[in-house]
Amino acid sequence: MDISDLVWRKSTRSSGNGGACVEIAHLPQAIATRDSKSPDGPRILLARDEFAALVTTLKH
Template sequence: MDLSNAVWRKASRSTAEGDNCVEIAGTSQAVAFRDSKDPDGPKLIIGPSEFRRFVGVLKHS
């Protein structure tokens, strides 16, 4: 999947020091996650329905 034009957003709980940050980018087909310290590194890509399920689990944890 081409993520070269993706708009990455840092997690709201990220600190100014930049440690332990996760970034997320959404497309019409998927949601991608990456480590902000390694933006060219691997990405985790899941479908929109899996992302909704993931968020639902987090909200109820």
């Protein structure tokens, strides 16, 4: 799968925050993240377990 073919989504909780959103896209073995204000900018790929650990850390 080419990264340009990814389907990106924003959290429904991101509305009304002045555009400060992170988008994610699912890959078979990873989660891709990017800044919604810069869709052609850098992307970060995290293994699914790494992404889950990041979300858990951010929640605490």
